[in-house]
Amino acid sequence: MDFDVIVIGGGVGGYSAALRAAELGKKVAIIEKDEIGGECINRACIPSKTLIDAVKILNKIKKASWIKASATLDYEELSRFKDKIIESVKGKMIKNLENRSVTIIKGKGEIKREGEVDVNGKIYTTDKIVIATGSSPISLPAFPLNGKNVLDPWTAMNLPSLPQKIVIVGGGVAGVELATLFKAMGKDVTILELMPQLLPGFDKDIANETKKRLEERGVKIYLQANSKIIESEDKVVFDVTLPSSNEKVSGDLAVITIGRKPNTEGLDLQAVHVNVDKRGYIIVNDRAETSNPKYYAVGDVAGMPLSATKAWKQGIVAGDNIGGISSTMPKYSPISIFADLEIGSVGKTLDDLKKDNVEGKEITVKMEDIPRAWTLNETEGFLKIVVSGNKIVGAHMVGEGATEVINTLSLALEAGLTVDDLYKVLFSHPTVTEIISEVMQRLKYGEVY
Numbered sequence: 001m002d003f004d005v006i007v008i009g010g011g012v013g014g015y016s017a018a019l020r021a022a023e024l025g026k027k028v029a030i031i032e033k034d035e036i037g038g039e040c041i042n043r044a045c046i047p048s049k050t051l052i053d054a055v056k057i058l059n060k061i062k063k064a065s066w067i068k069a070s071a072t073l074d075y076e077e078l079s080r081f082k083d084k085i086i087e088s089v090k091g092k093m094i095k096n097l098e099n100r101s102v103t104i105i106k107g108k109g110e111i112k113r114e115g116e117v118d119v120n121g122k123i124y125t126t127d128k129i130v131i132a133t134g135s136s137p138i139s140l141p142a143f144p145l146n147g148k149n150v151l152d153p154w155t156a157m158n159l160p161s162l163p164q165k166i167v168i169v170g171g172g173v174a175g176v177e178l179a180t181l182f183k184a185m186g187k188d189v190t191i192l193e194l195m196p197q198l199l200p201g202f203d204k205d206i207a208n209e210t211k212k213r214l215e216e217r218g219v220k221i222y223l224q225a226n227s228k229i230i231e232s233e234d235k236v237v238f239d240v241t242l243p244s245s246n247e248k249v250s251g252d253l254a255v256i257t258i259g260r261k262p263n264t265e266g267l268d269l270q271a272v273h274v275n276v277d278k279r280g281y282i283i284v285n286d287r288a289e290t291s292n293p294k295y296y297a298v299g300d301v302a303g304m305p306l307s308a309t310k311a312w313k314q315g316i317v318a319g320d321n322i323g324g325i326s327s328t329m330p331k332y333s334p335i336s337i338f339a340d341l342e343i344g345s346v347g348k349t350l351d352d353l354k355k356d357n358v359e360g361k362e363i364t365v366k367m368e369d370i371p372r373a374w375t376l377n378e379t380e381g382f383l384k385i386v387v388s389g390n391k392i393v394g395a396h397m398v399g400e401g402a403t404e405v406i407n408t409l410s411l412a413l414e415a416g417l418t419v420d421d422l423y424k425v426l427f428s429h430p431t432v433t434e435i436i437s438e439v440m441q442r443l444k445y446g447e448v449y
């Protein structure tokens with residue numbers, strides 16, 4: 001046998017699976033047809049956050065009347081900076097794999113028979129296979145991608161220059177982040193969202209606060225907008241059906257943030273008895289195991305949530321189990337949105353509890369009640385914590401630092417902490433995380449200020 005483990009796909013999920021299995025003494029190969037780091041490092045999380053962080057600095061300077069500078073964005077220089085970061089992160093990943101003696105094989109991995117992977121006609125034999133091939137944008141009939149002016153997010157972010165009028169289809173995580181980015185670059189931005197709230201599935205107050213902030217910045221947002229592209233020759237024109245009217249919305253560029261499919265072409269999953277759901281995503285249990293005990297699947301190809309947060313951990317879990325350490329996925333997966341006002345969310349909303357017929361309540365503390373928010377000149381937003389009895393079951397925050405604060409709350413949920421447990425914890429002053437103490441205080445004894 002050539003290897004103990006072959007990992008197909010070198011994104012975040014495949015990387016962590018390969019590294020973990022190798023750490024535990026397995027002889028591992030990772031097959032990557034494009035670039036180690038996959039979508040997250042090369043095309044999604046890291047580049048998009050580099051761009052968003054840059055425009056946030058710009059926004060902060062504009063907002064601070066006591067800073068006397070006229071800052072502008074040098075997009076070319078920023079793109080070079082972004083490329084440097086991608087290369088550094090990717091370089092470290094490759095080094096880590098090499099240090100653990102993981103063999104990196106360049107090419108497309110294909111599964112045809114049990115225990116074998118074919119790369120460019122060469123067969124590699126293995127005991128275990130980890131499928132970590134990710135997902136890709138799809139061209140939907142109402143929004144056909146054309147490589148010119150109807151694009152997926154990454155292609156749009158990599159245009160050498162952006163046109164003035166941009167229409168974003170989908171008001172989810174990617175739509176909100178891109179709207180933040182494009183608006184800060186001075187573009188006219190419109191979001192078309194099919195559902196009645198921006199950020200569908202999120203706490204509705206979080207969604208409303210985000211909508212308000214984007215609208216204050218000048219982003220036009222249509223909700224309950226059933227739209228389709230009717231022209232994309234010169235301008236992109238949308239026919240938009242709203243609850244009580246019909247409008248034509250046009251732009252120079254349309255960015256389609258909805259619709260993805262698992263990357264399973266070339267993997268004959270049926271032949272090796274690996275089951276998929278009706279959308280083609282591989283079905284796994286909480287140990288990242290598929291229906292075939294020799295096959296694991298991690299990351300986007302293994303279904304929702306499609307996030308690097310999950311992909312990385314699922315890779316570790318697969319690596320652990322292959323290496324003989326029994327391991328399961330965490331119960332909670334926090335979501336962060338790096339919008340102008342950051343968002344962090346983990347666990348249940350009050351609406352979720354109502355749907356499940358579970359008693360619960362939520363308590364909200366505004367950012368303006370936290371001294372640190374004032375020193376940061378960012379007093380908008382709030383933290384909302386959902387409890388059932390004394391147990392913390394959800395946390396939803398919008399505001400400066402939310403993407404960091406949510407990790408502490410994720411820990412609280414995962415550890416099953418109660419209000420009494422968290423009330424005992426001291427958070428240093430002045431920090432944004434102190435907002436957690438304030439919520440606990442109010443849950444136990446009411447307001448102190």
Ligand SMILES: Cc1cc2nc3c(=O)[nH]c(=O)nc-3n(C[C@H](O)[C@H](O)[C@H](O)COP(=O)(O)OP(=O)(O)OC[C@H]3O[C@@H](n4cnc5c(N)ncnc54)[C@H](O)[C@@H]3O)c2cc1C
Pocket residue numbers: 008009010011012013014031032033034035036037038039040041043044045046048049107108109110132133134135153154174263265266298299300301306307308309310311
């Ligand atoms: C604009 C944008 C921003 C995002 N921001 C965030 C964020 O901030 N935080 C977050 O958690 N998530 C974010 N995501 C989601 C995140 O990028 C993905 O969930 C994550 O990259 C999935 O990792 P993966 O390892 O499963 O797959 P991928 O990263 O897609 O990696 C799969 C790899 O497999 C390779 N491959 C595919 N088929 C084969 C084959 N047959 N043989 C060999 N190689 C193959 C591909 O080339 C690819 O490199 C974002 C997504 C987008 C689009």
